Amino acid sequence: MKKHNFSAGPCILPEEVLQQASKAVIDFNNDDLSLLEISHRSKPFVDVIENAKLLTLELLGLENKGYQVLFLHGGASTQFLMTAYNLLNKKAAYLNTGTWSDKAIKEAKLFGDLVEVASSKDKNFTYIPKNYNIPNDVDYFHCTSNNTIFGTQIKEFPTLGTPLICDMSSDIFSRQLDFSKFDLLYAGAQKNMGPAGTTVVVVKEEILGKVERTIPSMLNYKTHIGKESMFNTPAVFPIYVSMLTLEWLKDLGGISFIEKVNNKKADLLYKEIDRNPLFRGIVAKEDRSIMNATFSLIDESLTNRFDSLWKEARINGLNGHRSVGGYRASMYNALPLFSVQALVDTMQELERKA
Numbered sequence: 597m598k599k600h601n602f603s604a605g606p607c608i609l610p611e612e613v614l615q616q617a618s619k620a621v622i623d624f625n626n627d628d629l630s631l632l633e634i635s636h637r638s639k640p641f642v643d644v645i646e647n648a649k650l651l652t653l654e655l656l657g658l659e660n661k662g663y664q665v666l667f668l669h670g671g672a673s674t675q676f677l678m679t680a681y682n683l684l685n686k687k688a689a690y691l692n693t694g695t696w697s698d699k700a701i702k703e704a705k706l707f708g709d710l711v712e713v714a715s716s717k718d719k720n721f722t723y724i725p726k727n728y729n730i731p732n733d734v735d736y737f738h739c740t741s742n743n744t745i746f747g748t749q750i751k752e753f754p755t756l757g758t759p760l761i762c763d764m765s766s767d768i769f770s771r772q773l774d775f776s777k778f779d780l781l782y783a784g785a786q787k788n789m790g791p792a793g794t795t796v797v798v799v800k801e802e803i804l805g806k807v808e809r810t811i812p813s814m815l816n817y818k819t820h821i822g823k824e825s826m827f828n829t830p831a832v833f834p835i836y837v838s839m840l841t842l843e844w845l846k847d848l849g850g851i852s853f854i855e856k857v858n859n860k861k862a863d864l865l866y867k868e869i870d871r872n873p874l875f876r877g878i879v880a881k882e883d884r885s886i887m888n889a890t891f892s893l894i895d896e897s898l899t900n901r902f903d904s905l906w907k908e909a910r911i912n913g914l915n916g917h918r919s920v921g922g923y924r925a926s927m928y929n930a931l932p933l934f935s936v937q938a939l940v941d942t943m944q945e946l947e948r949k950a
């Protein structure tokens with residue numbers, strides 16, 4: 597039986613997706629060839645990438661609204677610089693809510709003036725700053741919807757007169773939002789969408805083409821839009837597996853369905869963290885992420901005992917990030933409710949035995 601996989605990324609994928617993907621590695625579409633051996637320009641693969649784009653727009657509710665979907669290389673980390681390269685003329689505003697925002701800010705500084713509108717660094721990123729002002733003379737505002745490492749999540753996004761750009765790597769497709777508020781969003785696939793190796797970018801075409809600098813072809817969104825994500829060889833396998841995962845999500849009932857499941861999982865775990873006298877949550881309650889829950893033992897001398905209990909329960913990937921410590925339970929879309937129940941049972945077992 598498969599382990600309960602709370603890994604933060606790369607992370608759990610649906611069992612049926614893994615089955616279908618492994619079959620395609622040997623024989624894709626019953627054509628006696630592997631998916632990995634066929635041309636990315638052949639019809640069977642073009643159908644895959646087209647379907648992945650359509651599913652992305654459909655699930656996000658962004659069809660016919662002027663958005664383009666790209667599947668690019670280089671991870672979300674390349675988007676930190678690509679967004680600035682393509683959109684930052686003079687000045688941009690950033691909200692700093694953790695390690696990933698910090699990295700995005702560092703890259704963007706290479707291209708213009710940065711206004712850090714607010715930061716939660718003063719309390720090791722354990723909350724989401726609110727009531728900050730965004731200057732209206734900036735080229736765009738950038739934020740990180742879910743802070744994978746610290747376990748905080750933005751619940752409300754500002755309405756702006758300037759483009760809104762968001763790193764949604766760890767919570768895309770997990771909850772309903774008005775996605776049309778965003779002019780560009782991006783996500784490394786390996787958190788809530790597929791395997792590592794491709795990054796989805798959803799961009800409103802009208803915001804492009806406004807910077808004065810020359811942009812190298814590979815880093816220019818317009819290049820990839822013009823060539824339909826085929827300017828160079830796309831990551832065929834990660835795109836295929838992402839497509840399967842999006843199909844799986846659509847068949848389940850889409851984002852509105854999975855959001856209910858995700859809320860149920862998060863409620864179950866956070867209730868136990870708050871109830872169990874041995875544990876405490878790490879971040880501000882109102883900013884808790886439904887994807888990544890961070891918590892710790894109040895008495896650290898119980899660490900070895902708890903660690904062996906959850907390992908015996910066949911739980912994987914529960915250690916917190918080195919910059920936070922404690923534990924982090926990542927509850928991405930494909931994690932079943934019974935895995936969260938297994939973790940809660942383990943926490944209660946520790947309480948009985950401690």
Ligand SMILES: *Cc1c(COP(=O)(O)O)cnc(C)c1O
Pocket residue numbers: 605670671672673674696740742743744763764765766784785787
């Ligand atoms: C993991 C992660 C990244 C980095 O993604 P890569 O694809 O490894 O570059 C960026 N932002 C967030 C929010 C993440 O969780």
